[in-house]
Amino acid sequence: MEQTQTILGTIEPDITKRLVSRREAILKGAAIGSSVAAGLAMMSAPIALAALSREAFGQGTPLSVQQVIDFALKLEIFENEFYKAVLGISSVAAQNTAFAAVRAMVPAAAIPAIQQIQKHEVEHVAFLMANGAVNSLNLNGSSFDFTGGRGTGTGPFAQATVDVNFLLLVAQGAEDTGVRAYKGQAPNLMTNPAVLEAALRIHSVEARHASKIRRLRRMTGASNIKYSGTITGGGAAAAGAGNISNPSAGAVTALGMIYAGEDNVMQGGLDVTQLPNLPSGIDKTAAATEAFDEPLSAAAVVAIVQPFFIPSLS
């Protein structure tokens, strides 16, 4: 029967040549304009996708599978201990005390969600350890300064202990960073398909968490956040901190690092805003940034989270 025949042929060399020159044109910042439709029509996957997709934010020195799961374990312990402190169930009394005031301000409807998220984080910790990840720094509840002050307790995120809107912003930042971190490490897990699949399944759970926190924030005054839970634009603006009064300069800088590059609209060498058949009347740039989440390198993630870890991560 015809439908079982392959519809895929071979790549034509002349198309490859054209695509490579198109890539070079894009790299040089050539105007895309009205010729884009014709250009897109002759695009061929292997070149078009591969050409420009190794973007800066996914790069870095490749980690081994062991290094990736050890790194993931650090992040999961951090998230778990953060939510435990917020919920008042940390084994470290001082961590619970620090969040006592803001805990009382968390909307009752948000508590089951935070509990569910914390449950997943502790499960992620257990999963990674059961699969060989090593807690080489012996991280525990007392290893963290959730103000982002490396143990001073007066870091740029101290506002999270007194301002519930800021607390939720920190949770959002932690989840979105987790999503970006796993995404950035996926290529380093390709040699072990089982671990890769598990990591992808954790990655999407982190994305569900991030989406929920974003919806919570929209419902409590963060009007520039989308109900869809997706990330619009990039840099500090993508945090949607409009409902935060007087965030510290350090917090704004950190948010800029968390969302750096999320405003990317070039995917696999294609300008997503120039695709044909997009719905009319939409903000194409906003939608293009929302439709794709961007990875972060391990180094970029370490730079973001180090202030919350008292031990050195490097």
Add this chain to the structure above:
Amino acid sequence: MSDDGRTLLVSSTEQLWKSSTRRSFLKMLGVGGTIVLAPALFEACDGYSPATAPGMGGGGSASLNLSDDIGILNYAYALEQLEAAFYTAVVASAAFGSLNADQQEVMSDLRSHEVIHREFLKAALGQKAIGTLAFSTTAVASTLTSGAVILKNAEAFEDLGVSAYNGAGKYLKSADYLTLAGKIVSVEARHAAAIRDIRDAAGVTGGTAAGTRFAGDDVVASSGATAGLDVKLEPSSVLGRVGSTGLLTTMVTIGASPSGSATPDAGPPSPTP
């Protein structure tokens, strides 16, 4: 393939749940045979998505060679076509007006994102892309009969999308394609959580405790060795679910199985959107 006894034709929703069909289905998976997911309703193509590609007249067919990355990307393209068609129909439906402003914003944004995913994959695949899939007007209309029905189907589509990407990532050979798939799947997961949260607020509690449906125990394993892990489905399972909806009049077949070892499925609970 039809003359070597290794093609199974599934032509109706009910058939998929008959034990004899299921046995054949599993047997086919075991021998790497072809499973043909025929539409429940063979109708002329409708306005949602006309068949325009060569060889796609009427309902047509599309064969996926999942043994290479192009086939996996075409598999994603097929699923994105389905999602984009659904949300495009949603925002044009009568029931859309019954949704509140929050829900309408989500539906409109999801429509934009899924259309972008579809058009991106189509453009990126270029001449390697499968054709435009055709849909059954009747079946699509049945997914849009009320706001609640729309939301239920949206949840099923998004969870299925997450399952599909999570299950297919391990078969990709190119790190660049894996990264691209990763960029899309987390957005699908954000969508799934948003839709689930809307349904949670509306009192839908099947399988989940109140306030937790965004990442409920019905999709994120809550016990055993995979506790804390999200849904995943092998491509054959995803296409089986898609086929059983009767939404497509284009037959999507697996021409070649993925190269690599399948893992046990952990799919979302609802068998069909």
